[in-house]
Structure formats: C-alpha cells, structure tokens
Amino acid sequence: MTGEYRRWRAVGLLAAALLMVLGAGQTWHVVAQQAGVTNYVYQTQVTALELTLENATARITPSPDGAVTVNQIDHWTLSRPRITRELAGTVLKIAMHCPGVVPIGAMGCAANFDIRVPPTAAVRVKGSSTDTSISGLSGDLNLSATSGSFQLADVSGRLTAQVTSGSVTGSGIASAEASARVTSGSADLTFSAAPHLLTMAAASGSVRAELPRGTGYRLAVAIGSGGRDIDSALENPSSTSTITASADSGSVTLKRSGG
Structure with missing residues (x-):
C-alpha cells in the first residue's frame, strides 16, 4: 500500500465519518426537538421589568388592565433552557x-x-443572540445586547440602546432623551416628537434619524470614512436641543419627516 493511497484512504474515511455525524445530528434534531409552553400572571404592582436573555426573542407590549402577563415558549433538543423569575419589590426579573x-x-x-x-x-434588557421588540410604553428603556436587534415603536421614555453586533430601529419615538450606539451594524430612529438630546454612534455601520419638521438643533456630526446626508434645515446653532451623530466607518443621515 503506497503512502499516497493511505493518505487518500484516510481522507475518505474522515469525510464519511463527518457525513455520518452530520446526518445523525439532523436525525436527532428532528426526533428530539421539544417545546414547552408556560403562562404566568402577576396581579401585584410592577413598575419595572428586567430581562437577561440568551438565544431568545422577546415581545413587550402594554397591558390593558395593569396586570403583568408572561407567555413563554421553550425550545430545546438536549437541555431545556434554564429560566428564573423573581419579583423583587415592584421589579420583575x-x-x-x-x-x-x-x-x-x-x-x-x-x-x-x-x-x-x-x-x-x-x-431593562441585557441580551446575547436576542431579538427584542417593545411598543407602546412610556417608561425608561435601557437596552443592551452583544448580538441581536431591538425594534421599538411608539415609546416615549428615556431611551438608551447599545448593541455590539446588530441593529436598533424605531418608529414613533417621542423620547426627550435618546441614545443609540452600535459597534457593528445600524441604528435607525424615526421620531414623532422632537428630542431634546439625541446621541447616535456607530463604529462600523450607519446611523440615521428622521425628525419632525419645525425644530432646529445644535448639530455635532463626525465621520471617519463614509458619507453624510444632513438636512441643513435641521441646524440651528442657538437651539437648546442637541444632536450628536458619528460613524467611524459608515454613514450618518439626518433628515426631516417627509423630506
């Protein structure tokens, strides 16, 4: 048996073993994938929600009667997700x-x-590989994720969002103070009311804000390598409202609604 033959035989055996493992994995996934559904209701007063999530999606909306409800679906193949719930005073964790x-x-x-x-x-949300949507709330939002996305609609509390890899998007934003930062990805916010203080930043990616007509801002825009598209009508150096927007490698867009 030649050395070359032995080498090719070893390659063939390795490829066959890999195919068997992958095939078995797919079969195991189909056979053993499980799901569990759990519902909770909290009738006591809750003033804040804190989520720490991994490989999850979350949808947060206002309750019509003030009660807190949690509908939870777990998915697993080998090990079920470990989930803890704690009501600390008026904070649900x-x-x-x-x-x-x-x-x-x-x-x-x-x-x-x-x-x-x-x-x-x-x-407050702290996530990893997490997609979170929040709508219709007036409380403060403090959001962070190493990877994933935040989708916001019709929120009006103080907004702080930071994503390492992913996106922050929002429509109908009425927050007086808002901050959206991404390391790699995009931040795109559309405001229904003029913010007093807006900060948007991307290390590698794009930031975009659409703002109501009729309000001017002190603008501080910084671009490393990339483009900028700034509506000049937004600029008013004597304004008490400020927009700070930057992109190290990417683009900055600031425009008026309908413009």
Missing part, C-alpha cells in the same frame, strides 16, 4: 440561559417571550 459546558449541550436551546406590562413600566 426574568433570566434565561442555555445550559451546557460545550456547544452541543445548548443545541436547539431557545425561548420566546410575549410579555405585557403596565404602560408606564421601565424596561
């Missing part, structure tokens, strides 16, 4: 992570949350 010391331990592990809170509740 929910934490979710996927167990397993090796990646295969978390295979197929995920969770979906549909949560209703009082319209004035503050929300």
Whole structure:
C-alpha cells in the first residue's frame, strides 16, 4: 500500500465519518426537538421589568388592565433552557440561559417571550443572540445586547440602546432623551416628537434619524470614512436641543419627516 493511497484512504474515511455525524445530528434534531409552553400572571404592582436573555426573542407590549402577563415558549433538543423569575419589590426579573459546558449541550436551546406590562413600566434588557421588540410604553428603556436587534415603536421614555453586533430601529419615538450606539451594524430612529438630546454612534455601520419638521438643533456630526446626508434645515446653532451623530466607518443621515 503506497503512502499516497493511505493518505487518500484516510481522507475518505474522515469525510464519511463527518457525513455520518452530520446526518445523525439532523436525525436527532428532528426526533428530539421539544417545546414547552408556560403562562404566568402577576396581579401585584410592577413598575419595572428586567430581562437577561440568551438565544431568545422577546415581545413587550402594554397591558390593558395593569396586570403583568408572561407567555413563554421553550425550545430545546438536549437541555431545556434554564429560566428564573423573581419579583423583587415592584421589579420583575426574568433570566434565561442555555445550559451546557460545550456547544452541543445548548443545541436547539431557545425561548420566546410575549410579555405585557403596565404602560408606564421601565424596561431593562441585557441580551446575547436576542431579538427584542417593545411598543407602546412610556417608561425608561435601557437596552443592551452583544448580538441581536431591538425594534421599538411608539415609546416615549428615556431611551438608551447599545448593541455590539446588530441593529436598533424605531418608529414613533417621542423620547426627550435618546441614545443609540452600535459597534457593528445600524441604528435607525424615526421620531414623532422632537428630542431634546439625541446621541447616535456607530463604529462600523450607519446611523440615521428622521425628525419632525419645525425644530432646529445644535448639530455635532463626525465621520471617519463614509458619507453624510444632513438636512441643513435641521441646524440651528442657538437651539437648546442637541444632536450628536458619528460613524467611524459608515454613514450618518439626518433628515426631516417627509423630506
């Protein structure tokens, strides 16, 4: 048996073994994928919601009667997501992570949350591989994710959002103070009311804001390598309202609604 033959035989055996492992993995996924549904109702006063999530989606909307409801769907193949809930005073804390010391331990592990809170509740989210949507709330929002996205609609509390890799998007924003920062990705906010203080920044990516007509701002715009599209009608050096927007590598767009 020649050396070349042995090498090609080894390559063939390795490829066959890999195909068997992948095929078995797909079969196991189909056979063993599981799901569980859980619902909770909190009738006591809740003023804030804190989420710490991994491999999850969350939808947060206002409750019509002031009660807090949590509809939760778990997905898993080998290990079920570990989820804890704690009511600390008037703060509801929910934490979710996927167990397993090796990646295969978390295979197929995920969770979906549909949560209703009082319209004035503050929300804090800390996520990893997490997509979160929030609408109709007037409480402060403090949002961060290493990877994922935040989709916002019709919110009016103080807004702070930071994403390492992903996006922050919003429509109908009426926050007097708003900050959206991304390391790699995009931030795009459309305001229904003029903000007093707006900060948007991207290290690698784009930032965009659409603002109501009739209000001018002190503008501070910084671009590294990229483009800028600034509506000159937004600039008023004597204004008490400020917009700071920057992109190290990417673009900055500031425009008026309907413009």
